[in-house]
Amino acid sequence: MSESGTSLGRLSIWQAALVIARRDFTAILFSRAFLFFLLGPLFPLAIGVLAGGIGGNIANSDGPETIAIAMSAQDTAHILAARKNLEPVIARDLPKLESLPASSMEPPFDPVHFLATDKRQFAAVLSGSTEKPVLTATSERLQQWHGVVGLICAAAMSGNSLAIPHVAEQHLASSSLSQKRGRAITAKGAQAIMFLLIMLLAGMVLSNLVEEKGNKIIEILAAAIPIDAVFLGKLFAMLGISVLGITVWGSVAILGIGIAGISPSDIPTPAVGWPVFLLLGTIYFAMGYLLLGSIFLAIGSLASTVREVQTLSMPVTMFQVLVFFLASQASDKAGSALEWLAIIFPLSSPFTMLARAATDGHLWPHIAALAWQITCVAVFIKVGAKLFRQRVMKTGKLSPRKRRFFGAGSLLFRNSSARHR
Structure with a gap:
């Protein structure tokens, strides 16, 4: 039997990733910091609503x-x-x-x-x-x-006798021009919201990884399961936390829209329709989060302290801003070489395709784009795991001294995993 075979008690990569994901998700969900994480983005929103209300009252008090x-x-x-x-x-x-x-x-x-x-x-x-x-x-x-x-x-x-003819009115629900402009507004808004959410949430994987590197938990996990599973588990755990946070924020936003009296019909309808657009938005958010999160995990594997994390992640953050501008410009030039470049480039592909869903009703390009993005996620995770092995685990295997030291921890982890199964 191979060393990774189940006969020796080791889990498969997907089973081990599920254990890591469940462990991280539960630990974050029941922490006190998670409550403040959920409330954090709501404070600026509440302040903005109050400030807008005060400004509107001031404008109205001045009169015409x-x-x-x-x-x-x-x-x-x-x-x-x-x-x-x-x-x-x-x-x-x-x-x-x-x-x-x-x-x-x-x-x-x-x-x-x-x-x-x-x-x-x-x-x-x-x-x-x-x-x-x-x-x-x-x-x-x-x-x-x-x-x-x-x-x-x-x-x-003219002695107030200026002849102004009566203009008959014929109402039109929408014209092709207004529909095009409305869908462009929806595309831009969706891109901006997804970019802000990904940038806000993707950085969570860094602090968690650096903390576990500092207290040697990563080395215990690596002695028990494939290191690729650690990366997968942490990514999907943070993705689950992100989806939970977005659900809470989205519910509050919907409630606020209802209180403000804004009708859903006031928002331009995307070309694929709202149900399909929201589904694609969720999928593209997951792809964008996994792509950027895998890069941040690779950065976390190269850093030993929080200061090093901040130093290494700043160029990636600035580069991601440039990627967002690329996707935003590409959405204005449908069918151009710039749009195809933004679709092929992995980091800008989710933003560009989400905008395309708002302006183009065809669904087949999204199937091809999602297959490409899933492939890129797999490659990014593989490269990140390789960097981790080279940087932290040196040769990719534990030294005999470390293997003896972490042997007890490895055995405990395997027994715990077996009980979960």
Whole structure:
């Protein structure tokens, strides 16, 4: 029998990985730190919602912006009447107008000085006459109101008889252009959410691995099971923890959307439909997490301290940001060489294919992409395990002294695994 055969009590690589995954998952799930891990992302979200509510209240308390009219009494009356007549047609774009008393317009009247010193906080001043109006405001307000003020003055000069034909309305649920833009928004949003989740969650494997290297638990495990199984078990344990965290955060987000009164119909529907899109999103998150997590595990195998982990993981993090930008640019150029490059490159493939699911309804490319990503995950894990053996276990096998030292631990682990089976 081979040394790895079950007759000598050693587990297969998948059985051993399941034991490691169950061990790590249970240890993290019932730790006090996990509760703070779940609550951590919710605090910035709650602060953002509160800040947005406060900002909205402040904006609403200011009321609509008002233009002060500094004209003769006759021109002012014509301007106000013209605005009233135009309100049923273009009410949304019409600014609020308010005439100034004669005492406020004593010559020489300076609109700039008036806006700087008046306590009523007008947004602009309309002076001159209906034939030659002068609008004093900031550049932003001038761009917003230039045409509207000109239309009001034209209606005032025509004796408020400006002929505006009635426009019949024919409602359309959506056009091809609006549908394309909506799906592009969904694609970008899904990419950003998946990137943030992966970057937030993938780093968990590092601290766990460095801790176990420091207290020699890794060497005990390596004496009992294949080192590849250690990598697999830790990856899938952290993936399970990540899925649990996303489930909690997603439930809170759905609850918050319901409280805010946002309808699901307000979010553009992806090309493959919401059920398939959410399924693909879950799968692509798992692939992206396993790809990046395997790299972080390899980094953890090369580091002995937390400081070394931070030093080695920083380039990978920055590189992952560049990968996200690549996938984001590729989603804007469907069918181009850039998109194919982003699909083939393993780290950007999950992000690019998720965006493709939002903009393209064909499903066969996802089957091919998932097969490619699974292959890359297997290769990354194999390379990471090899690096671990070379860096930590030196030749890939325990020295005779270490084997005798960890022999008791190996026997205990095998007996524990047999009981689990």
